[in-house]
Amino acid sequence: MNTFKTLAAIALILGFVSCSNDDDATPLLEVETETVANLHAPQSGGQGQPVSGAFTKFDFETGAETTSETDWDVAFRGTTIIVNGGESQGTTDEPERTGDAAVYIADGTMSTVTDVDASLFTQDSASGFAIATGSGNGWYNYTGAPSHLINPIPGKILVFRTTAGLYAKVEIISYYENAPAEPDAFSDATPYYTFNYVYQPNAGVTTF
């Protein structure tokens, strides 16, 4: 897994704003803008068969994959994405939710989704995952014949509340290994998530 770190212009702006507003406060941490490439999240079964296999868990605080049972924010298996908050659906190998993480899907781009709307957060429940499964319901569209591609729906930004009560926004870029510009569902391997995210490490700050 490759992790790239870049400095966000937004962080600078936030820095200026905070300086001019309140000179005495503790300086805010920089907002982190990162890209995660090729997060491998395989599953067994599917296509009408029972689905199983461990979810690949991810922690925004460390910006890395984790195997911790409790200290994770979001987890992936195939096209399914779950959060560490709410109830398990009890599918095979699905982890227990130990935290109070939550998520909602905002319409927009990484540059237009700048505020967290806390009223929209939902958690996984027995009746459905917070990020709905199925083509067109959540984060992806399945094109069907003849290309059979899984495409992240452009303009869908996943806004997370982490187990630590902080916020992150995520744009999924690709479901295929090495995020090819022209993926081929027959030759490119899945599921390898590539996504951009912005992590707000400062408690109580609801902007990115």
Next chain:
Amino acid sequence: MILNSKCILCFIVGVLGVYHVQAQTSVPVEKQTDSLEEVLITATRTQRQLSSLPLPAQIISKETIAQSGSVRLSDILAEQTGLITVPDYGGGEGIQIQGLDSQYILILIDGVPLVGRSAGTLDLYRITVGNIKQIEVVKGASSSLYGSDALGGVINIITESPQKPFQSAINYRGGSLNSHDLSLNTGVKEERLALSLFANRYSSDGYDLDESTSLQTVEPFTNYTAQVKGKYDFSEATSLLLSSRFYAQNQEYKASEILSGESDITEWNGQVLFSQQFTDKITSTLELYGTNYHTESYLQDEEGAENSRSFYDQTLLRPELRTVYALNDKHNFIGGIGYTYESLERTDFSQDPVFKAPYVYVQYDTHLLNNLNIIAGARYDMHNVYRSQLSPKLAARYKVDNSLAFKASVGSGFKAPAFRQLYFDFTNATVGYTVLGYEAVPTAIAEMQARGELANIIVPVSEFDDSLKPETSVNINLGVDYKFSKLLTTSLNLFRNNLNNLIDTRIIATKTNGQSVFSYVNVNESFTQGLEFSYTYNPFKNISFSGGYQLLFAKDKEAVEAFEAGTVYGRTSANASAFVLDKKDYFGLYNRSRHTANFKVFYNLPQYKADVNMRATYRSKYGLSDTNGNGYLDNYDTFVDGYAIVDFAVNKVLYKNITLGAGIDNLLNFTDTQNVTNIPGRLYFAKLNLTL
């Protein structure tokens, strides 16, 4: 079902043997240049001159078909301005008119409808052109005369009737793909009796555009068409016509390397027309029509164990009584009353549904002034499942002088929900998703819930209390016909279709296996608009140039609004971040080309008793699916590249009654293995026509 071709052959030869073989001077193959003589019945249900009609219409003559060497209806329609043939999954070929696809186009044979559509597409490849007198095409909504399905247009195939005491012809075309098309036509006409008999056998090895898979693009098939038609005039005023058509096809059916079987189609149409002229002004016709379309297919594994079997059996019965009242040259009335009974039995259906639909229509056709023709009509369709429909139409043509005329028409069209949109109950065995017809939803959802298969109900079942509404359209045409000279005639038509209550699928529930339950809903409003231009130019006696162009914009109204509101996002490539798309980025509906064009040259060489022709068609780029995942077809999606098809044919009269022909279809050898499955590569053919 496999027919014995030899039997049919023997039968035909036997029939031929009954009559003396009379050598007749063959009719010289010459294109009908005087369009004033071209008459069609489809536009008004009365005989009308094509050139004086206030509606956009065209006629494809027997001569054009023969010179082009076409054997199936799709071959010849694809070369006409504003008609675009579109491949369907599974090798079928549908038609698109004014941007409306096959499910909105009514296909008639001798004025009565063909049934048997696969997901709305009526496969034009099913229809032989071996016994066609002419093909009539009326564009735009015609539900005021024909009821359901006539939104984009009506295509009426007029079969031949004997014109001479005895005529008989054998036509054979053989060529690439091991394809053989053999037709036998014979007819007798006596004082009171006209009888005709037609038989056709067509077979092909099919073709494979993508050799990396074990399946062929089109699997080998053989089909037969037979038609018997008899007309008897009891007197000058009373006549009876009986016609029966039969079609059967057997095709190999493969689903994978392991699973293979056969698929069969049988189709029967029967028509009885009893016509009585009461006075010189009033003529009534009683028409009884029945048709049955049956398909059956199975798959078995390598050991011969049956894997799957499915069938489809549709029946339509329609009595209709119509009366023409011709007051004088200037005022003509027609009225009709009828009843359609339609039933379907098939696999994956929640029940065996029946549609009962009485209807009544009237039309007034008047030459109010010498230069002004007005047609006003309306039809009222009742139905046992969905609400009644009133479909009015008004059309006018104003002739400024002999070279200039203006035409305008406005009409409405509708399409009743198809059986599958109401009663389908299908679960995909391998993937696990479910599709439910609208009427099947309450019962099926309750059953799935009881079995614990549902994770989440997204659309409450109570939303299915009301019935699914028919899809409707309002169609407007504005046209001008202009004759620059006797040599050059042009025609321009602007069209617009507003479509409402279009039926689409939506997800109504999610299943515990992660898949979805789909059903149908009236949601979309869309429009198609554009212009059509056509011309014929005969600079010299024996040469004719003709061509046409269509500009088309076909869009979903909700999509236009979403793009205008800036809520649609795209990516420059599959691995790039999303950005907001501009309203100019919306391309429109799937499978619609902005530009289509054709160009034809027919050249007669009387000194050699030969003719030669070249026909070219072009279709600009189009999108088949949303490839970047935003749900719309936009400029950042992957498109099917535009392409051109060029066909070439030559015919020569060898002796008085023998014509030889040869040709090349798809001269440029265009293929697109992934997207254009209805066009094989370059095809060579030779043909023989023998008239007796």
